[in-house]
Amino acid sequence: MFRKNIDEFMYYVPFLKEVIRKDFKKKYHKSVLGVAWSMLSPLLMMVVITVIFSTIFKRSIPHYPSYWLGGNLIFAFVMDGATGAMNSVTNNASLIKKMKIPNYFFCISSVTQHFITMLLSLIPYFAVSFIIGVPPSPCMFLIFFPIALAYIFTLGLGLFLCAYGTFLRDLSYLFNIVRRVWMYITPIFYPIDIIPENYRFLFELNPLYVYITIFRDFALNNTMPSERLLIVATFYSILTLILGLTTFKEKEDRFFLYI
Amino acid sequence: MIDITNEAVEIVNPVINESLRTGDFYDDDEDVCVDVRNVSVMFNLSKNREEGLKEYFINMVKGKVGYKEFWALRNVSLKVHRGDAVALIGRNGSGKSTLLKTIAGIIKPTRGSVEVKGTIAPLIEMSGGFDRALSARENIFLAGAMHGHTRKYMKKRFDEIIEFAELEKFVDVPIKNYSSGMVSRLGFAVATCVNADIIIADEVLSVGDAKFRMKCEERIQQMLKGGTTILYVSHSTAQVKKICRTAVWLDKGMIVDMGNASDISDKYMQSIRQEP
Numbered sequence: 001m002f003r004k005n006i007d008e009f010m011y012y013v014p015f016l017k018e019v020i021r022k023d024f025k026k027k028y029h030k031s032v033l034g035v036a037w038s039m040l041s042p043l044l045m046m047v048v049i050t051v052i053f054s055t056i057f058k059r060s061i062p063h064y065p066s067y068w069l070g071g072n073l074i075f076a077f078v079m080d081g082a083t084g085a086m087n088s089v090t091n092n093a094s095l096i097k098k099m100k101i102p103n104y105f106f107c108i109s110s111v112t113q114h115f116i117t118m119l120l121s122l123i124p125y126f127a128v129s130f131i132i133g134v135p136p137s138p139c140m141f142l143i144f145f146p147i148a149l150a151y152i153f154t155l156g157l158g159l160f161l162c163a164y165g166t167f168l169r170d171l172s173y174l175f176n177i178v179r180r181v182w183m184y185i186t187p188i189f190y191p192i193d194i195i196p197e198n199y200r201f202l203f204e205l206n207p208l209y210v211y212i213t214i215f216r217d218f219a220l221n222n223t224m225p226s227e228r229l230l231i232v233a234t235f236y237s238i239l240t241l242i243l244g245l246t247t248f249k250e251k252e253d254r255f256f257l258y259i
Numbered sequence: 260m261i262d263i264t265n266e267a268v269e270i271v272n273p274v275i276n277e278s279l280r281t282g283d284f285y286d287d288d289e290d291v292c293v294d295v296r297n298v299s300v301m302f303n304l305s306k307n308r309e310e311g312l313k314e315y316f317i318n319m320v321k322g323k324v325g326y327k328e329f330w331a332l333r334n335v336s337l338k339v340h341r342g343d344a345v346a347l348i349g350r351n352g353s354g355k356s357t358l359l360k361t362i363a364g365i366i367k368p369t370r371g372s373v374e375v376k377g378t379i380a381p382l383i384e385m386s387g388g389f390d391r392a393l394s395a396r397e398n399i400f401l402a403g404a405m406h407g408h409t410r411k412y413m414k415k416r417f418d419e420i421i422e423f424a425e426l427e428k429f430v431d432v433p434i435k436n437y438s439s440g441m442v443s444r445l446g447f448a449v450a451t452c453v454n455a456d457i458i459i460a461d462e463v464l465s466v467g468d469a470k471f472r473m474k475c476e477e478r479i480q481q482m483l484k485g486g487t488t489i490l491y492v493s494h495s496t497a498q499v500k501k502i503c504r505t506a507v508w509l510d511k512g513m514i515v516d517m518g519n520a521s522d523i524s525d526k527y528m529q530s531i532r533q534e535p
Contacts, residue, residue: 026392100364256367
């Protein structure tokens, strides 16, 4: 059974590449700056956010632009990726109705597409960090770890949402609200220090806080995150992926009735 | 769950013998590449469009009142042999496309099982899943990838496909600007070039012009000789007789009769003429 799934996956790898290529092309179709928007839009947002918040959090957060940019980078990827995956089956209905392609490939392609966008926005992130004088360190190379964990988490979340969102279109509206709430409960533009010490454990229940903290530790603070945090992060990713995959597999046979 | 109508098969087809219904139409020792066993497919007509929370709660309160089952296929059994050309005939809504989609693995049967040996190139509703915003060039790579072919492999076959589809001048035009004939030409060319073991052709040849149709028939004959299996839906009895050896006649989701292509199509035509 497991072997069969691997074979199936390998068979459709060229398809995955083509679909990602296609979606990228279509995303920036007819825009003058094209892919550059993936890098420009977080930068523009950064300027706005920095102007608004850096005076408030000046003391507690050094290198505020990088602080926000790094947090937002991961947050936006997880949310955009999950939303994209949620709608991926519905959006590819015409293809799914005509070809036999494992449905989860559309989730993977959607998440991967947002992942590439995120990798691209790492370029302006490091450019900004360099300009505002974040000391470079070998620790920075370790950011691939929280990024990879965030990818796995997003895929799991996306598969889970897609399994239900295909039946119930309202879910995408609902998730939009969840996204907004999630943004405020995750320390993206504010420091964790403003939360009283004895409530901070609650934040560790939020996978996004965990990934973002690990990312910032490596890329900004030049420190090793606590082992506990690393284990919790890995646990969240694997658990979410298993949950997403099992839910998806259970529901996908009935997708064709709803698309 | 309503048990599906075994007795309905008997009412409609008192003439069919037991072997036909169980699908043992051929001897078992031959090389079977598609084995459809007692397949039934149910669509849920009202629940089908339950896409919002409101509808969901309404249905929950009502206790699924207005829940309407529609059986697109009932107890269909069918065996197809390697290198055979099988035509599916029947009126609109008789379940031909549903059967093809079930064989292609796009629809999972509500009951029964489908076993397929080999790869399938489905050509359903003319195009095998083209993206209308993309050009022919990009669609060829995309379609090839759906059959597990890399870009490198498709590059080798690219010229052959374009030449066969006669689209040299329109390679980089988005196919949304194509005529339906052009799209079906491209679809046919791609499907026949990806080296699939089984080709599913759902009314593909109905839109091409006479010249192209001839070319397609030639290509089909060539592939049949090479051992490719073809499942073919057409409303043209002449074409069915010309291309296919076997025909399966479907009506209201059930197999009415199957056997020699020309006999079955004659019977089918006769029954249509007799209908009021």
